[in-house]
Amino acid sequence: MSEGSEVTLDSVKERTGGRSARVRQSVLDAARAELLEGGYGSMSHASVARRAGVDRATVYRRWPSKARLAMDSLVGLADNSVAFPDRGPVESDLREMATSVAKLLETPSISHLFQALIAAQAEDPSLREVGAGFWKERLEIGAHIVTAAVDRGEIDPVEDPAHVLEVMISPLYFRALISCQEIDQAFIDDSVDRAVAMLAFPG
Amino acid sequence: MSEGSEVTLDSVKERTGGRSARVRQSVLDAARAELLEGGYGSMSHASVARRAGVDRATVYRRWPSKARLAMDSLVGLADNSVAFPDRGPVESDLREMATSVAKLLETPSISHLFQALIAAQAEDPSLREVGAGFWKERLEIGAHIVTAAVDRGEIDPVEDPAHVLEVMISPLYFRALISCQEIDQAFIDDSVDRAVAMLAFPG
DNA sequence: ACAGAAACGCGACATTTGTGGCATTAGTGG
DNA sequence: CCACTAATGCCACAAATGTCGCGTTTCTGT
Structure with a gap:
């Protein structure tokens, strides 16, 4: 009765701390750096492993496909380069955000990141839902600009x-x-104006 | 005086007809087929060469990079799957086009083509202007829906x-x-409505 | 029809990419 | 502190990718 045999059935066998966590983090960081520098095309398991200071086989074992590696390195990336103001009038808030997005997109390295995201989704369809979650969350955050304006009573719900x-x-x-x-x-201005128009005439 | 030595200076040395043209066409067709089936990731010089029935080295010599090969195979691709009606009211014309575009985009093989276009631009920045021309032309054609409506006197210029x-x-x-x-x-409806609104209130 | 040359096919080769086995290291639970 | 074992490093190897030289085919201009 005091047997603990079945307890071991659901015992956690996967290691999550210590070296494993350290390796995972450095690989993910290295992958992101590779994507920033040369884009999806120039990233490889070998280059990432070299930069992370781990063996090539280790990267292959954890991330069998390049697409998953790229996606893992990008998801959860809190990008604080985009402005999400919620103080001024909605129009200026939106304009500020649109401007920061445009500026971000014309930065080659950042552009590489988004293109890598697209490439990863294209290569592995099962990653599409991951990317979908990434964008859904991102848009929800951006929507805060609008909801804040509603809360201020500046515009109708x-x-x-x-x-x-x-x-x-x-x-x-x-x-x-x-x-x-x-x-x-x-x-940019036209894009903002159209968004503002959607708020004014919600039809 | 009758010397033709300097004539040979600007004589065309590159061969454009016969076998060369035949090889070029079969490789481009093969590349497009590869992209349709498996997308940019699964296309390779080897697979294209095999399908085209030419040697691997031949493909490498003409298209040193995979990106150029993909771009070459896609540019000039007259896609007649998108509806460009210019008879009914603008709104229905636009709705029809938007619907056909949406339907096209949810077709995996077609989606592969666009993703390949993006991937090629991402890998080789010098191809961005080629892609830019592709889209510029495509939008110009689509704009015909609007200009036709203007010509009919249905809407203001x-x-x-x-x-x-x-x-x-x-x-x-x-x-x-x-x-x-x-x-x-x-x-889709919302996208169309917004376009129609742009025609009604050109502010 | 003929000569010159460009493009191709063929094969050898180096490099990169991907997989598996095995000894060692280092978390994890007791 | 100790036993267990997942995770890693290292090596060997197969497959794919990319490059080069050379003989042959075939296009082009005369």
Whole structure:
């Protein structure tokens, strides 16, 4: 009766602390650095392992595919480069955010990160839901600009705040990552104006 | 005086017809087929060469990088799967186009093509202008829907017709290729409505 | 039809990428 | 502190990727 045999069945056998955690972190950091520098194409298990100071086989064992490695290194990356102001009038808050996004997208290294995210999703369809969660969360945070304005009583309640943000930034990402067109100030302003219009006429 | 020595200086030495043209075409076709089936990640010089029935070295000599090969195979690809109607009311024309784009984007093989285009631009920055031309032309064609409506006298002249189309389809591409969110009918309708609003209130 | 040259096929080779076995190290639970 | 074992490092090896030289084919201009 005092047998503990079945207890070992659900005992945790996977190691999460100590060296394993250290290795995992350095590999993830190294992968992110590789993506920042050369983009998805130039990143490899070998280059990441070298930079992280671990063996090549270790990286292969933990992340069998390059796509998963890239995704793991990017998800959870708290990017504080984007401004999420919620004090001024909504319009200026939105304008400030759109501007910071545009500026971020024209930074080659940052652009590499987003392209890596896309490439990873393209190579491994099972990663699409991970990426979906990443963007969902990101838009929710951005939607705070709108909800804050509602709370201040500045504007009427909005049905889907995240959708407003999505519409505002979509053209920016489209031009930066897909159609490779220049993003000038007029384009940013237009995006902001359209978002503001959505708040004024929620039809 | 009758010397033709300097004529040979600017004589065309590159061969464009016969076998060379045949090889080029079969390789490009093979590359496109590879991209359709497995996407950018699974395409390789070897797989393309095998499918095209040419030697591996031949592909390497003509297209030193995978990115250029992919881009070459995609540019000039006249896609007749997208509807460009210009008869009905603008709103229905736009709705029809947005719907066909959305349907196209949820087709995995087609999605592979766009992702390959993005990946190629990401790997080789010099290809960004090529891709830019591809999209510029594509949007110009789509803008025909708007200009036709103007010509019919249905709506007032629009400053930048292509921009209207760009704003309409950006969220579709954003969800399909970047944020990996589902594109439902309401989302399509909203995109169309916003485009129509841009025509009504060109502010 | 003919000569010159560009493009191709073929094969050898170096490098990179990916996998498995095995001894050693170092967390984990007792 | 000790036994157990997951995780790592190291090595060997197979497969894929990329490059080069050379003989042959075939395009192009005369």
